[in-house]
Amino acid sequence: MTSATHAAAPVLELRGICKQFPGVKALNEASLRLFPGEVHTLMGQNGAGKSTLIKVLTGVYAPDRGSIVMEGRAIRPQSTQDAQSLGISTVYQEVNLCPNLSVAENIFIGRYPRRFGMVDWRAMRAQATALLERLEVRIDVSKPLAAYPLAIQQMVAISRALNISARVLILDEPTSSLDEAEVQLLFRVLxxxxEQGMAILFVTHFLDQTYAISDRITVMRNGEREGEYAVAELSRLALVNKMVGAPEEAPQAGDALQEARPQGEVLLQARGLGRKGALAPMDLDIRAGEMLGLCGLLGSGRTELARLLFGADRADSGSIRIGERAHPFSTPRDAIAEGIGFCSEDRKHEGAILELSVRENVIL
Ligand SMILES: Nc1ncnc2c1ncn2[C@@H]1O[C@H](COP(=O)(O)OP(=O)(O)OP(=O)(O)O)[C@@H](O)[C@H]1O
Ligand SMILES: [Mg+2]
Structure with a gap:
């Protein structure tokens, strides 16, 4: 569905939303429109305000200014439960359900089916099983949620949203920890x-996923809405330019740039570097004074390569040379001693120790 064919009225509209944190204007007159029966992707660089906008929409933060209109009526959700009862459900990257309760209980928390005043466990299990089957998930719903992988936990969270009869489903970076097959399952469900008319708001940093699933894109930059586009009308290059705020006619990467830049000496040379099940043997040169981009689909081995170079995982084939010397990378400590730094993909779990202060993290 494109902007030309969507139903006339948005199911949800945010207008002029402002939100200030101490020292940061996270949202500045931001806006967003969601139509029934669309997958809408919210894109923008780190810190553009995507999560903050979603938190305003789902009652986690009160906006300083601006309005939210749902099906023509102004709403002001005060909490996530409040937003849920209005028909707005959210599935977070870190699933916020109760891991120790059964799958069925998680779907029905707060609304257990009852019979003669007692919780009707049998009905609850049957309904939970049926809800999950709608999502192609066939599991034992009496087992604790924690017994299942994250992808299944997300499906449980979506089932819960369906059971609350959500009309708007929000997913903030739901695919970051899923493998390719799990992403495909999630996309089939979305x-x-x-098709059933739900409005789905999806936040992702993955361009391929955006183009695979969405109908429209809202681009955010510096807390503002840069624009709203039908996917078919926006090339990937144009999208990236809009996210970073580059002019439309920015020079395309490639020859001109390459020629202008003197080639530095090779600082790091990898030959046949690989690890079974993660990365087929490959060669790589990194030169002084260059920024080298690794691109590829999710699961293509980019992270795996970076981890091998840093010694976070051990290679089972190939070699690495630093300058003139062969370097047997076996631990991150060796890599750091050679002057190699690593910023992890998973900022929260690997990149920093959140219990320590900023100062302690820096000197660690
Ligand atoms: N609770 C908070 N207190 C203070 N500043 C915050 C808070 N939450 C977000 N910010 C700041 O507001 C800005 C917008 O952050 P937000 O998390 O909405 O960005 P985002 O687009 O979701 O980024 P990412 O892609 O990294 O998830 C950032 O500068 C961030 O540091
Ligand atoms: Mg975010």
Whole structure:
């Protein structure tokens, strides 16, 4: 569905939303429109304000200014439960359900089916099983949620949203920890929910996923809405330019740039570097004074390569040379001693120790 064919009225509209944190204007007159029966992707660089906008929409933060209109009525959700009861459900990257309760209980928390005043466990299990089957998930719903992988936990969270009869489903970076097959399952589910008329707001940093699933894109930059586009009308290059605020006619990467830049000496040379099940043997040169981009689909081995170079995982084939010397990378400590730094993909779990202060993290 494109902007030309969507139903006339948005199911949800945010207008002029402002939100100030101490020292940071996270949202500055931000806006967003969601139509029934669409997958809408919210894109923007780190810190653009995507999560803050979603938290305003779901009652986690009160906006300083601005309005939220749902099906023509102004709403002001005060909490996530409040937003849920209005038909707005959110599935977070870190699933916020109760790991020790059963899958069925998680779907029905707060609304257990009852019979003669007692919780009707049998009905609850049957309904939970049926809800999950709609999402192609066939599991034992009496087991604790924690017994299942994250992808299944997300499906449970989506089932819960369906059971609350959500009309708007929000997913903030739901695919970051899923493998390719799990992403495909999630996308099939989202497509079928779209067919049923649900409005789906999806936040991701993955361009391929954006183009695979969404109908429209809202680009955010510096807390503002840069623009709203039908996916078919926006090339990937144009999208990236809009996210970073580059002019439309920015020079395309490639020859001109390459020629202008003197080639530095090779600082790091990898030959046949690989690890079974993660990365097929490959060669790589990194030169002084260059910024080298690794691109590829999710699961293509980019992270795996970076981890091998840093010694976070051990290679089982190939070699690495630093300058003139062969370097047997076996631990991150060796890599750091050679002057190699690593900023992890998973900022929260690997990149920093959140219990320590900023100062302690820096000198660690
Ligand atoms: N609770 C908070 N207190 C103070 N500043 C905050 C808070 N939450 C977000 N910010 C700041 O507001 C800005 C917008 O952050 P937000 O998390 O909405 O960005 P984002 O687009 O979701 O980024 P990412 O892609 O990294 O998830 C950032 O500068 C961030 O540091
Ligand atoms: Mg975010």
């Amino acid at each position: 497509s079928s929910l779209r």
